[in-house]
Amino acid sequence: MKLDKEDQEFRNPKVFLIDPKNIDLERVLVNLFLLLRTEGQRHAGRKASQAIESMDHQQQTFEGAAGSPTVQQHREVVRAWLENDVFDLVNRGKATEAVASLRPLHLDAHKIRVAKHCRSYNVDEHMYAMLQYGEQQTVKDLRAYLDRGLSPHDRKIDPSAGLDLETLAVLKMVEGRPDPLKSNEPVAPTAPTCIGQSRVLCDDIERLLAYRDAVPRGVMIEYLKVVLGLHTALYVLRLARQLTGWRLDHEANKACLDCKVHGGLERPFESCPYQQSFVVDATGNPRSPMAQLARESALSEYARLTDLIKSIFTFNQLLRYAQNKRPELNDPRRVLELLKTPPPTFDAYWEFRLDEIRKKNETGKDDEKESISAEEEALLSMGLPPFETLIELVTHVRARHHREYLVQLLDKLLQKNTDFGALAQSKAQTNDRRWVFGGRLLEVFVQLAVLKWSEKDGRKLFFSEPLLIEDFLGWLEARYGFVIAGARIEGGRRPITVEEHRAFRDNVRGLKDQLREIGFYDDLSDAYNAQTIRPRYPIDERKEVR
Structure with a gap:
């Protein structure tokens, strides 16, 4: 089936600024x-x-x-x-x-x-939007560095x-x-749909910039690339939950309209209704039980991309209707009122659009005409409301195309199969992706986690402190959703069977081995308070303002 450009519009700066493609x-x-x-x-x-x-x-x-x-x-x-x-x-x-x-x-x-x-x-425009609306001071500090x-x-x-x-x-x-x-x-004339992820990104960059005089410039650029790519990927995955939730509820979530997420909080996303949880394989063995759990986790996240595509089509079509018929609702946070209380001519408008699509494919010019498949005919005849029929039809026709490019985008943002990556996948097509920590990615996480801050004159002053392994595991989950030892946040993956408990224990052991290899961890004792991660660079910005 052939669709007009406006019927299949995907990239919309008000909803999703990125044009998903294979990027560098x-x-x-x-x-x-x-x-x-x-x-x-x-x-x-x-x-x-x-x-x-x-x-x-x-x-x-x-x-x-x-x-x-x-x-x-x-x-x-x-x-x-x-x-x-x-x-x-x-x-x-x-x-x-x-x-x-x-x-x-x-x-x-x-x-x-x-x-x-x-x-x-x-993608650069989206990253700039996250920085600009997340924290203006971060833009200034990053530019200065x-x-x-x-x-x-x-x-x-x-x-x-x-x-x-x-x-x-x-x-x-x-x-x-x-x-x-x-x-x-x-x-970026409008703020990103998820402003909370933007704030956490800005806090991470401020933490990285605390190392501006300690870390070589080339290393800092790699750190920035990791953090910007990771947060953009997490934004896309969270948006799949957020827009789908709004679409199903026929309204924007009140917690999103008054977002309380901030990177400086101990648990930044505690108030977020769209929590993320990713089971990470730290064993280094792709055949381990933990690797299978990590594959299932990654598979479920990538499966949400179809919901994201459908939700983006929904918002784009509603915004187009609002622009012409109800300009006061031409905002992603308000446009769903059209579904909650449809105007009298709402169904007739979409019925006309469906008739136009059918006519163009049945009686149009030879270069415009395409046959309507049995699946498309079934969608048109299901008896759904006209708007839902249009969305189902467009999603059926275009979802495979957009999903392919979204997968490529996420793989690049998460730097799959690299030392800076959060994803691994073998070359065999039958093997699924799984969440992992590359050694350099884990290094970035540690550099961020060992920093605490105090505030003076409205400015964050960072200083480094040793960190207990247990606290590091909680920090990873609270900030990014990465689960190593079993989820602490409600809705995350917890061990159920004896085998799963054993798998998660081996996973923690594997993470300690990784930390030992990159020089951040030495367990000289089995005592709980001796299992700490040590900062590589002593940082204390408080001294600079005394």
């Missing part, structure tokens, strides 16, 4: 840096010259900027370093190899960026900044290039 997180960061530079406004882009795509051109530019005979004498070594550590390339090693952008090591990395090779499919290395007066490289070689190369490459022009068109 580094390219998303480059585009996010551009938005941070333009303060959230769409840039009035100048068309880049074709030479910018050539690695030969970029190497010549670098050699000129470096002004060192050593660079000229070792061109092959310099070329390999630029290709691997400074530039992001597409079609690497092929005849069509081209520059996509600089690596996201500095806020100005976007100045060498080929838009057609550096697409982020609005990423802009380090340039003098604030003349925008020249600051020799005293202590930059690493790769970041210095990025700044040399963009030296003298103009700043982007602002278009006065905001990329």
Whole structure:
């Protein structure tokens, strides 16, 4: 069945800003840096010259900027370093190899960026919206950190900044290039549907920035990539619960309208009606009982994507109706009133739309006409209310397409099968995904968890403290929904059988082994208070303001 563009509209900035596609997180960061530079406004882009795509051109530019005979004498070594550590390339090693952008090591990395090779499919806009509406101070602090290395007066490289070689190369490459022009068109005019997830993201970034002087810049960029990708993925999965709940209740949940979720709380999502829970396999054995529980957990989350697709179609169609007929309801938080108390002409409007779809597929022009399948005919004849019939029909036709791209999006955001990832899946098609912690992801969690804070003059001051393993397990579940030792939050997965109790105990043991491998944990005693995670970097911002 063929549908008009407006009938199958999916991406809607008021509901779901992202255009789900297979993304590259580094390219998303480059585009996010551009938005941070333009303060959230769409840039009035100048068309880049074709030479910018050539690695030969970029190497010549670098050699000129470096002004060192050593660079000229070792061109092959310099070329390999630029290709691997400074530039992001597409079609690497092929005849069509081209520059996509600089690596996201500095806020100005976007100045060498080929838009057609550096697409982020609005994920950067969504991330900026989460930062902007989550906590304005986080946007300022993040921008200030990423802009380090340039003098604030003349925008020249600051020799005293202590930059690493790769970041210095990025700044040399963009030296003298103009700043982007602002278009006065905001990329995120409305707040994200789930504002609570945005606040927790902002708190995590503030925690990361507490390490700004302790962690190398390249490591910090990797940390930021992990946190931004993880929270965007958790946002998508939570939205599946949230929008479906609103749709079934025919109204926005009151807890969402007055959201109490904040990252600084001990249990940030305690008041959230749409709790998340993910069983994580920390044993490292894909054939273990715990791995099977983690697969079942991941499978149930990915199965919710069909509900998300149906809910997005519902909201988009209602918003389109409200825009034309009831403009006062043209808001996702109010538009469901149309289902709760339908206007007199509501059913007639959707009946007409269904008739138009049928006519176009039965009697339209040859290039527009498509046959109506038996399943589609059955949906049209089920006797459902006209609006429900339209939603079921559109979901039936388009769900497979959007689900495929949503799965690709989540896999990339969660960095599947990498050391920074929260998902693992073997290459065999019959194997399902399962929740895991890559070693570097676990490192990020520990760096965040060991930080406490006190407030002074409206500002959070972070300081590091050792953390009991038991408290770390509770922190992971309360903040992200990750369950290691059996859920403590209502609705989460708890062990039932003796085998499951044993599996969860082995899981905790596996997590301790992971922590020991990355250097955060040494259990010198079986005593409860001796099983602590130690901070790697001593942080105490309270000293700076005394």
